[in-house]
Amino acid sequence: MLRIERAILSRLDHPMDFYELVSGLDYDLRSIISALNGLGDRGFIRVRDGLIERTVDFQDRRLTEAALEVVKREFARLTRNRPEPVVRFDQGYVTVESVMNRLRVLDSRDDLAGASLLLVGDDDLTSLAVCLTGLPARVAVAEIDRRLLDFLDQRRQDLPIPLELYEYDVRSPLPAKLLEAFDVSLCDPLETEQGFRLFVMRCREALVGPGSALYFGLTDVECPPERWLGFQEFLVGMGLRITDLWRSLHRYVLPERDFVLEEIEGARKYIRSDGRNSPRIPWYHSSLVRAELVSAHKRFPRVVSEGADIYH
Structure with a gap:
């Protein structure tokens, strides 16, 4: 999985609109959209009622x-x-x-x-x-x-x-x-x-x-x-x-x-x-x-x- 895809899934800890998602990512818009399309094609995310949400349980392994x-x-x-x-x-x-x-x-x-x-x-x-x-x-x-x-x-x-x-x-x-x-x-x-x-x-x-x-x-x-x-x-x-x-x-x-x-x-x-x-x-x-x-x-x-x- 690409770094940008991991970053998107990590940020989607709750359903959010596109603007909220982008505000917390350090990537250009074209790369973000491409990554979203890839995640959607593989069934990791979906868009419902204008909000983007994860469809899988993503284990965000962070260093606490x-x-x-x-x-x-x-x-x-x-x-x-x-x-x-x-x-x-x-x-x-x-x-x-x-x-x-x-x-x-x-x-x-x-x-x-x-x-x-x-x-x-x-x-x-x-x-x-x-x-x-x-x-x-x-x-x-x-x-x-x-x-x-x-x-x-x-x-x-x-x-x-x-x-x-x-x-x-x-x-x-x-x-x-x-x-x-x-x-x-x-x-x-x-x-x-x-x-x-x-x-x-x-x-x-x-x-x-x-x-x-x-x-x-x-x-x-x-x-x-x-x-x-x-x-x-x-x-x-x-x-x-x-x-x-x-x-x-x-x-x-x-x-x-x-x-x-x-x-x-x-x-x-x-x-x-x-x-x-x-x-x-x-x-x-x-x-x-x-x-x-x-x-x-x-x-x-x-x-x-x-x-x-x-x-x-």
Whole structure:
């Protein structure tokens, strides 16, 4: 069933007229009418006395706050003693509450229940939380860090749905079994010119077709407006349109060596050098962006050669 069809059936919790239905849907009118026709032809809805109503019992599998609280507790338990972030891979993982925010977003945009999801890189261990909801149809992780893969592998037996793991470097072609196979892809990309494009391109290659969604994190802390603009132009060139942006949704736990500030000229001038200036709060933050695939063209630019430095 298409995402738009699920959204319509979910909204029809009572008979309503066309205008009330449309007011709560984030789709264009032609797509809505086409979906209504398809649902009507298959006997899922009918029009009676000017009102549209469901003719079937539709189980709207949503992530309730009560269920999310259970996921949060179990996620915190499973991620104890997680591998520490390392500078080598430019790592820094988000807080537990940030991961829960991601789940809320995925659920609100109908990108969780019944969906297939690929995470390209997962130092946040978001895949564990996604699986703990029990809602997706498929979850896979493509990750370069062997420590993280081993950690996830050790916890797969505690998950209600299977978790696929692949050792993968974004500088290499995406494995064939992951190409055009997912409704949703997620990444928290490097914010270098080459790094961002590579992560997003791999996520784009994994999407099954138009209507699929790609999520990525992006900061204002390290990414100036000019670079944001260039990244947006790159998205458009890949057949993607931005549908949503949730500002400062993520807060990060960074490595003990603060490589972020080391790379920003002049920052050390404002920080104590006696070791008594450790951040009291998770100061590093990023926004979550959702883009939707519009065009199914498959001509991807050559971004970088295998083995190139994408971290600087």
